[in-house]
Amino acid sequence: MLIRAFETRLMARPDHGFQLYSSGEEAVAVGVASAMRTGDRLLSGGRSIGAALACGLDSGQVMAELLGRIAGPNRGRAGRGHLSQPESGFFGAHAVVAGNLTIAAGAALACQRAGEGGVVFAIFGDGACGAGALHETLNVASLWKLPLVLVCSNNGLSISTPVSSGVAADPLSSLAGPFGIAHATVDGMDVEAVAAAASGFAADARSGGGPALLECRAERFTSHSSSTRETRPAEQVTAIRERCPIAHLSAELLRGAVLDETALAALEAETEAEIDRAIAFAEASPMPPAEEALHDVV
Amino acid sequence: MSSESGAGHVRLFFREAIARALAEEMERDQRLLVLGQDVGSFGGAYKEFAGLHDRFGPERMRDTPVAEAAMVGLGVGAAAMGHRTLVGITYMDFMTLGLDPLVNYAAKARFKTAGRITVPLVVKTTAGAKGQGVAHSQCLESWLMGVPGLKVVAPSDPASAYGLLKSALREDGPVVFIDHKRLFPKSGEVPSTECFAPIGKAQLLREGSDVTIVTHGYMVHVAMEAARELEKAGVDAEVIDLRSLAPLDMDTVAASVGKTGVLATLEEGQVTCGVGSEVAFRVMERLGPVPAVRVGPLPAPVSSNPVLEAECLPDAGRLVDAVRRILSQAKPKGTA
Numbered sequence: 001m002l003i004r005a006f007e008t009r010l011m012a013r014p015d016h017g018f019q020l021y022s023s024g025e026e027a028v029a030v031g032v033a034s035a036m037r038t039g040d041r042l043l044s045g046g047r048s049i050g051a052a053l054a055c056g057l058d059s060g061q062v063m064a065e066l067l068g069r070i071a072g073p074n075r076g077r078a079g080r081g082h083l084s085q086p087e088s089g090f091f092g093a094h095a096v097v098a099g100n101l102t103i104a105a106g107a108a109l110a111c112q113r114a115g116e117g118g119v120v121f122a123i124f125g126d127g128a129c130g131a132g133a134l135h136e137t138l139n140v141a142s143l144w145k146l147p148l149v150l151v152c153s154n155n156g157l158s159i160s161t162p163v164s165s166g167v168a169a170d171p172l173s174s175l176a177g178p179f180g181i182a183h184a185t186v187d188g189m190d191v192e193a194v195a196a197a198a199s200g201f202a203a204d205a206r207s208g209g210g211p212a213l214l215e216c217r218a219e220r221f222t223s224h225s226s227s228t229r230e231t232r233p234a235e236q237v238t239a240i241r242e243r244c245p246i247a248h249l250s251a252e253l254l255r256g257a258v259l260d261e262t263a264l265a266a267l268e269a270e271t272e273a274e275i276d277r278a279i280a281f282a283e284a285s286p287m288p289p290a291e292e293a294l295h296d297v298v
Numbered sequence: 299m300s301s302e303s304g305a306g307h308v309r310l311f312f313r314e315a316i317a318r319a320l321a322e323e324m325e326r327d328q329r330l331l332v333l334g335q336d337v338g339s340f341g342g343a344y345k346e347f348a349g350l351h352d353r354f355g356p357e358r359m360r361d362t363p364v365a366e367a368a369m370v371g372l373g374v375g376a377a378a379m380g381h382r383t384l385v386g387i388t389y390m391d392f393m394t395l396g397l398d399p400l401v402n403y404a405a406k407a408r409f410k411t412a413g414r415i416t417v418p419l420v421v422k423t424t425a426g427a428k429g430q431g432v433a434h435s436q437c438l439e440s441w442l443m444g445v446p447g448l449k450v451v452a453p454s455d456p457a458s459a460y461g462l463l464k465s466a467l468r469e470d471g472p473v474v475f476i477d478h479k480r481l482f483p484k485s486g487e488v489p490s491t492e493c494f495a496p497i498g499k500a501q502l503l504r505e506g507s508d509v510t511i512v513t514h515g516y517m518v519h520v521a522m523e524a525a526r527e528l529e530k531a532g533v534d535a536e537v538i539d540l541r542s543l544a545p546l547d548m549d550t551v552a553a554s555v556g557k558t559g560v561l562a563t564l565e566e567g568q569v570t571c572g573v574g575s576e577v578a579f580r581v582m583e584r585l586g587p588v589p590a591v592r593v594g595p596l597p598a599p600v601s602s603n604p605v606l607e608a609e610c611l612p613d614a615g616r617l618v619d620a621v622r623r624i625l626s627q628a629k630p631k632g633t634a
Contacts, residue, residue, distance in 0.1 A: 106375020136368035
C-alpha cells in the first residue's frame with residue numbers, strides 16, 4: 001500500500017525523473033522481504049522502489065534519492081537504478097539486467113563464509129532469464145550450496161518482448177531443475193503465497209540446504225519505465241489492474257475480519273500522510289553540490 | 299627455486315613472488331579468498347599459486363567453473379560484503395567475459411553508494427603473446443585505463459610483482475593486476491622483508507639524456523634491450539617502467555621528457571587509443587609539443603603461427619629504428 005501510494009504520487013510529479021515502477025508487483029517485494037531476517041541481504045534489479053520500501057527504508061529518504069536530493073541514502077547519486085542502504089538489508093539495486101545475479105552469489109558466498117546464517121535474496125525480471133549470468137549463477141550456487149534465494153518477478157514482458165519470445169523454458173522456475181536447485185512458481189499477485197514460498201526456501205538456505213529459484217507470476221501496471229511507451233492495449237492494462245495485489249489482500253483481511261472498513265480507511269489515510277511527509281522531507285533537501293561529481297570515485 | 303642472495307634480498311622466480319605476496323596477505327587477512335580456474339591443488343596455470351592450497355585449504359583457494367562472468371561477479375559480491383577477494387582470470391582475453399561486474403558494478407560501487415559499499419577486489423590476469431593465438435595473446439590494459447574507479451597495475455619483474463600485488467591487496471577498491479606470460483620464466487631479486495610498491499608510482503630504470511622510453515610489463519625488458527643497442531649507436535636512452543597504468547605517474551614521465559625532449563612509448567597492446575597515446579598526450583598537455591613516437595604491434599590479431607606472431611609483436615629492433623627516426627627528425631637539443 002505504501003509502495004503504490006509512493007509511486008502514484010511520484011508519477012504525478014512533473015520532476016519524477018526516469019523511473020521503473022513496481023506498481024502491480026508489490027506483493028513480490030513485500031512477500032520476499034517478509035522472509036528476511038537481520039543479517040540477510042536483498043539485491044534488486046533496476047525496478048527497485050518496491051524492494052527498497054519493502055526492506056523498510058525510510059520513504060522520505062527513498063523519495064529524496066529518487067529526486068536527486070542529498071538526503072537520499074546515496075546522496076542522490078544512485079537514483080532508483082542503483083539505490084542502496086546495506087545496513088537495512090537492502091544491499092542495493094543494480095540496473096544492468098541480470099547484472100545483480102553473480103554479485104548476489106558473491107554476497108551469498110560471503111554469508112556462507114561468515115557462518116552466521118545470512119541469506120541473500122535477488123529479485124530480477126523475466127528479461128534476465130535469457131542471460132548467461134543467470135545460468136552461471138545457478139551452476140555455481142548449486143555446486144557450492146550457496147545461501148541464495150533467486151526470485152524472478154515475471155511480469156510477462158521484457159520492455160515489449162513477451163517472455164514466450166525471450167526465454168525457451170516454461171515455466172521459468174524450471175530453469176533451476178537441471179542444476180538440482182529447488183524451485184517453484186507461485187502467484188506473484190498473492191503476497192501470502194510469495195511470503196510462504198520465500199520463507200520456506202530461505203529456511204532451507206539458512207540451514208545449509210543451498211539455493212532456490214522462485215518464480216512469481218506478476219503484472220506490471222505501467223509501461224516498462226516512465227519514458228517507455230505502453231505496448232499493451234488500454235483495455236488489457238485495465239483488465240490487468242483489476243488483479244490488484246493490494247485489493248486482493250485487503251479483501252482477504254476484511255473477509256477474515258482481521259481488518260474492518262474503518263481500520264482499512266485509517267491505514268490508507270496514514271499511508272497518504274506518510275507520503276506527504278516523505279515528499280516534504282525530500283523537497284527540503286538540496287541537490288548535491290556540483291563538485292560531488294568527483295567524490296568517492298577512487 | 300628461491301635462494302638467499304645476500305644484502306637483504308632473495309632470488310625468486312616471478313611466480314614465486316606472486317605466491318609469496320598472496321601467502322603473506324592471506325595469513326594477515328583470514329577472510330581473503332582466491333577464486334579462479336585451477337587455482338586450487340593444480341596451483342595455477344603458471345604455478346603462481348603453488349603451495350597455497352595446501353596451506354590455506356580449498357575453501358580459500360577455490361576452484362571455479364569456467365565462467366568468467368560468474369567468477370568476477372562472485373569476487374565483486376564477496377568483496378562488497380567485506381571479504382577481500384582475488385579473482386584469477388587465466389588470460390586477459392577472457393576478461394571480456396567478466397567485464398560487466400567489474401566495470402558496471404565494482405568500479406562504480408563506492409561512488410554510487412556514496413561510500414557505503416567498497417569493493418576490495420583484485421582481478422589478476424595474464425596478458426601477452428606466447429604462441430597461443432588470436433584469443434590467448436591480447437594486451438587489453440588500455441581498455442581499462444579509462445574506467446573511473448578502477449586501478450590498473452602491471453609488474454615487470456618479481457620485485458614489482460610482489461610489491462604491486464601486496465599494495466593491490468590492501469586497496470579499498472578494485473584493482474586489475476596484469477602480469478605477462480613471458481615474465482613467468484624470469485627470476486629476480488626481491489627484498490627479504492615485507493615491502494610494497496606504491497600504486498601510482500612509475501620507476502625510472504635507466505637514466506639517459508637523449509630520449510625517454512616509457513613502457514610497462516614484459517616490454518620493459520624489450521626497452522632495456524633497445525636502450526643497450528641505442529647506447530652502441532651513441533644514443534643515451536632513459537627508460538621508465540610505468541608499473542601503474544591507472545593512475546599514471548605523469549610527474550615522473552613529464553620530468554624525464556622535460557629533460558630529454560623526446561618521447562618514445564612501447565607497448566604490446568594496440569597503439570590505437572593505447573597506453574602510449576594517453577601518455578604522449580598528457581606529456582604534451584604539460585610540456586607542449588614534443589617529438590614523440592608510439593611503438594606497438596602490427597594492427598592485426600596475434601597468430602599462434604611463430605612467423606606471424608614474431609612479425610606482429612614489437613621488438614627491440616623496431617623500437618631502436620623508431621627512436622633513431624624520431625631523433626633524426628627532431629631538432630637537436632638546445633637549438634630552439
